[in-house]
């Protein structure tokens with residue numbers, strides 16, 4: 008008797024559980040075929056990588072490499088039989104910049120070729136610049152002012168030398184199980200604290216000066232002084248690798264500026280501190296053109312029964328110019344192209360249209376995706392959705408380097424959790440089974456999220472992204488892990504396919520209130 012008393016409530020629970028977790032129709036036959044195409048010898052993802060990096064890289068927005076890579080992508084996507092393949096103009100971006108030549112040498116006290124790179128949008132030097140450098144390294148405005156009237160025509164070492172520590176931790180890492188478990192726990196945030204943002208958080212500190220002297224104050228000072236060349240030490244990294252960014256795209260008074268590998272910068276600084284004469288020689292050639300508009304790369308597979316509804320997949324196409332833009336973000340671009348190739352090759356009949364978009368100007372603040380979302384879906388400033396806004400089923404983005412997918416950032420959208428849990432199940436044995444309600448920032452899914460569209464970035468293994476490749480001279484083809492890219496291609500293809508054939512569009516968070524300029528989408532500042 009006692010037993011039946013206990014069993015009855017349990018039986019009542021069963022139908023309740025079944026409704027709480029709606030069963031998704033995951034076509035395992037289709038997933039099997041996707042795996043076969045994306046993971047096998049038919050994979051083309053590393054071939055896309057080769058053309059994006061070795062042949063056409065780097066792809067600084069609107070540079071020669073960016074434009075050539077765009078033309079190449081259009082050609083290839085057309086070869087695959089994709090529809091509506093085109094370069095979609097957006098703008099204005101600002102002047103396009105090409106580095107044409109760099110040469111750097113220490114001539115005295117000993118000869119040494121110098122590892123350095125011009126920062127983006129730097130003008131060329133006025134011919135060959137030879138001279139004794141001046142170590143400024145000011146921490147305060149007062150220290151900087153001591154150099155007033157002394158820098159014209161000089162080679163200026165602007166940053167303080169950085170003491171290098173021995174690296175005792177691995178350069179590249181994957182997420183451990185405890186780290187993924189921690190990531191999957193809910194994080195309740197108090198609005199207003201640290202901007203209320205979760206995820207990876209800011210990279211802060213890069214280029215910060217302890218004495219409170221801002222980079223802007225230094226630039227203003229230098230522009231008044233007019234040195235022949237400004238040299239910064241790479242703020243992170245060592246072993247000859249260097250990391251950098253860019254100057255203003257629109258200013259006409261940028262100074263020729265280099266970022267130098269730490270070991271070489273430090274040698275010069277030590278010699279100067281010992282009053283041993285140093286002679287350096289540099290030459291930089293750069294070209295600008297005033298074609299200020301840029302483009303995103305678009306391609307489609309038309310849907311069948313819901314042709315006007317959209318699943319989008321993408322990542323940013325642009326890179327910095329220090330390496331060839333392999334992990335940032337040749338990887339996400341190559342994978343998005345591969346997703347389109349796989350789905351087209353398998354000739355699935357998908358209800359919704361699948362649209363790939365490779366974005367420009369991400370590194371300067373998600374510019375390409377924000378312009379696209381504003382034009383097609385909604386302007387975050389007014390938050391008045393277009394007719395097309397209602398038709399978007401979901402957007403998937405890859406932009407965290409070469410590490411394989413470990414799960415998905417739900418971006419605070421708990422409604423997709425039971426769906427993605429079932430979609431990830433066929434990839435559990437490939438290490439992808441973590442869902443976190445947390446947000447991740449700094450990349451193009453934010454442009455969609457900012458106007459209430461379900462946009463997602465996958466959780467990826469960190470690898471050597473933060474230590475070696477992100478915005479560095481060593482962001483090159485060799486740092487790409489082929490099997491990781493194949494795994495990502497299979498999972499992203501599968502997510503795009505399942506979104507395209509799902510009876511309903513993915514659930515959405517409520518439409519956010521209007522965000523005045525510089526709001527949500529803009530908070531990320533410069534991209535990842």
Ligand SMILES: [Zn+2]
Nearest residue numbers: 335336406535
């Ligand atoms: Zn990126």
